Amino acid sequence: MEETGLSLKMSSLNYKYRDAISHLDQQFAHFVTHVLNIGRPVYTEEIPTACVTVDLDRAKQGNIGDDFTFAFNPGFADDLEVEDYAFVLSHETMHILLNHLNLAPRFKDKVRFNIAADCVINDYLIDAGVIASDELMDNLMTGMKNVGYNCAHSTVGQVYDDLPQDIVDKIGVGMQIDSHDWIHIPEELARKILGKISDGATIPTDLQDIKDD
Numbered sequence: 552m553e554e555t556g557l558s559l560k561m562s563s564l565n566y567k568y569r570d571a572i573s574h575l576d577q578q579f580a581h582f583v584t585h586v587l588n589i590g591r592p593v594y595t596e597e598i599p600t601a602c603v604t605v606d607l608d609r610a611k612q613g614n615i616g617d618d619f620t621f622a623f624n625p626g627f628a629d630d631l632e633v634e635d636y637a638f639v640l641s642h643e644t645m646h647i648l649l650n651h652l653n654l655a656p657r658f659k660d661k662v663r664f665n666i667a668a669d670c671v672i673n674d675y676l677i678d679a680g681v682i683a684s685d686e687l688m689d690n691l692m693t694g695m696k697n698v699g700y701n702c703a704h705s706t707v708g709q710v711y712d713d714l715p716q717d718i719v720d721k722i723g724v725g726m727q728i729d730s731h732d733w734i735h736i737p738e739e740l741a742r743k744i745l746g747k748i749s750d751g752a753t754i755p756t757d758l759q760d761i762k763d764d
Contacts, residue, residue, distance in 0.1 A: 564594060564628050571637040579641065579681050586644045592621035592628075600627045601729050603643045603652075619647060631687075638676065638683035639728050645672040646729075651707065658711060663719050667702075667710035669728075670694045674703035687728070697722070 568591060575583040589603070601623045621643055628636065646652065651668050658664040669692035678701070682688065694702030694710065697718050702710050 561594065561625070564623075564625060565591070567628065567631070567633060567636055568592060568640075570633045571640055574633055574637045575641065575681070579679060582641065582644075582679070582681075585648060586640050589619050589621055589644060589647070592623045592640075594623050594625040594628065596624055596626075598622055598624050600624055601639050601643060603646055603729075632684045635683045635687045638681055638687065641676055641681050642669075642672050643729060645675065649707070654707060660711075660719070662722075663711055663714055664707065666692055666697060666719060666722060667707045667714055670697055670702040670710050671705060671707050674701050678703040691728070692722075 572583060572587065575586060592601075601621065603619055604622050605619060621640065623639075631639065646668065649668075649671070655661070655664055671694075673691045674694045677688075677691075677693070683691075694700055694705070698710055698713050698715075700713075
């Protein structure tokens with residue numbers, strides 16, 4: 552019975568992923584290709600929410616052609632509305648497109664970097680019309696709430712510098728829709744993975760100005 556219940560949940564989550572992709576295709580069609588390039592998520596209880604991760608063992612052996620993977624906690628994913636699931640998929644994809652995997656090791660304060668990255672991504676997605684449920688939207692890490700301005704057209708480095716320290720201390724890791732596990736990938740390996748995948752990536756024009764060098 553337990554195995555049957557798990558199979559039913561996985562089947563339900565697969566349908567939710569399909570519906571989330573359809574939702575994105577209708578409201579953010581020029582971006583959905585980037586989400587699809589990462590592929591179907593894997594589900595694991597080893598993380599509390601969601602993240603983009605890589606298979607480090609394969610990557611260390613030089614197999615770095617297609618290593619980014621969405622990972623979701625199944626309970627977290629099960630509680631998401633379809634539009635929330637679409638938002639989280641988009642959020643995770645933005646971490647890759649905006650070079651955050653490669654940038655993270657360069658910033659001393661990882662909590663500050665997490666908040667800055669989320670403010671940039673969430674403000675960009677909201678401005679682009681990717682809207683989630685009221686509950687998720689009310690709890691997102693956004694620029695107006697934490698920095699005092701809309702971060703949709705700012706780089707993470709700019710927001711990192713502008714974040715008040717009392718906000719960083721108060722929020723800690725903040726309202727997380729992702730687990731930021733990818734930040735801990737060794738920098739040299741991150742560069743190889745990012746470089747390999749970036750070779751074939753086309754960054755939307757409106758993201759060029761907010762992609763940190």
